[in-house]
Amino acid sequence: MLPGGVALPTALVTAIPSPEQSVWWLGPLPVRGYALSILLGIFAALWLTSHRSRARGGTGQExxxxxxxxxVxxxxxxxxxHVVSSPWPYFGxxxxxxxxxxxxxxxxGIWGAVALGALGAWWAARRRGLSFLDLGDAMVPGLLVAQALGRWGNWFNNxxxxxxxxxxxxxxIHRMSxxxxxxxxxxxxxxxxxFQPTFLYESLWCLIVAVVILLLDRRLxxxxxxxxxxxxxxYTLGRFFFEIMRTDPAQLVLGQRVNVWVSVAIFGLGVALYVWRGRVGDYPARGALRPEGAPAAS
Structure with a gap:
């Protein structure tokens, strides 16, 4: 109830509203909510990664x-x-x-983006004599923020x-066309x-994981x-459950959505990487973002 006895519309208190439009036109130029969400995420990731690289002894330009x-x-x-894991809209x-x-x-699809994006980062870092793992560690919180913002593109698209x-x-959710x-x-x-807003759950989860990693990275x-x-x-710990909740069409493997199994596999890969890098004992000097092969500061 608002001041003056005016009641709030029921829809505002019983559900999160979704946009009735996901594309706006500036003359002949379409402005899409999905694209804006992705671009905002990219800019946020660049800024946060630049800040973290400076804190680690870099220039911020890396x-x-x-x-x-x-x-790209x-x-x-x-x-x-996305096309390979959901082929029927294109090849059905x-x-x-x-x-x-x-x-x-x-x-x-996030895992295709991470895989080829990592390949591009590795190639560019190698050309500039930078440590890919140092850059990857610096990029992680920004990547999570980018994913959190990008998920709102799904909200625009209902x-x-x-x-x-x-x-x-x-x-x-509206019927869109x-x-x-x-x-x-x-x-x-x-x-x-x-419906259950799985896009919102994943967005909030990404932000939580980003904050936890930032805090751990400051203390450990x-x-x-x-x-x-x-x-x-x-990320995959949350994605496993959000994927099970989703009801959009998906490729099934052994009765489960393919991304459920991918989440399990990537989680296992993360565990193996964490244990392996700890055993290698390649600890960077604090505040040092150094090129590959350069000696660590004592």
């Missing part, structure tokens, strides 16, 4: 030196992973193969939600219902690559 191949290959890898009976190239409409829910934090909500004869946007001394391993373990 991330910008490797940004182009990292971002990351986006390409994310799209390839009613699919359109050309839609696979419409990256602006959404559809990026997609990637869980099962029906009447919880106050459930998200209202061409970047706008479909409308009934009266002109009202068609609402499919209220990690070997090169161990912060990267914490990212692999921390």
């Amino acid at each position: 991330i910008y030196d490797i940004a182009v191949p990292t971002i 290959l990351g986006i390409l890898g994310g799209r390839i992973y 009976e009613d699919g359109n193969i050309w839609d696979a190239f419409k990256i602006w409409e959404g559809g990026l 997609e990637l939600y869980g099962g029906p829910s009447d919880a106050p934090w459930a998200v209202q 061409g970047g706008e909500a479909v409308r009934d004869p009266s002109g009202e946007a068609v609402v499919l219902g209220t 001394r990690f070997a090169r690559g161990q912060v990267l391993a914490l990212y692999l373990m921390g």
Whole structure:
């Protein structure tokens, strides 16, 4: 109840509203909520990584030196992973193969983005004589923030939600077509219902993992690559459960969504990387972001 006895609309207190439009036009130029979320995440990741590289003895320029191949290959890898893991919209009976190239409409798989993005970062770091593991450890919190912001692109698109829910934090989902909500004869946007906001859960989880890693990195001394391993373990721990909750079509393996199994595999990889780097004992000097092969400060 607002002052003066005005009641709040029921929808505002029973569900999170979703946009009825995900594309806005500036003349002939489309502005897409999904793309804006991705771009905001990229800028946030660049800023935070630059800040962390300076704190580790770098110039802060290192991330910008490797940004182009990292971002380009990351986006390409994310799209390839999405198309391969969800092939029916493109190669199915009613699919359109050309839609696979419409990256602006959404559809990026995080593990493809991380894999090819890491390859681009490794290549660029190697060319500049920088330690890829040092840069990877510096990039991790920014990457998580980028993922958290990027997930809001799914909110704009009214997609990637869980099962029906009447919880106050459930998200209202519209039937969308061409970047706008479909409308009934009266002109009202068609609402499919209220559902578990898995995009929101994952966004908040990414921020929590980022904060935990930042706090641990300030208090503990990690070997090169161990912060990267914490990212692999921390993110997949949450993604495993969020993936099970999702109801959008997905490729199944042994009765489970393929990304459930990928999360399990990546978590195991993170554990192995953490243990291996600890046994190697390659501890960087505090405040030193040094090139590959350079001796550590005593």
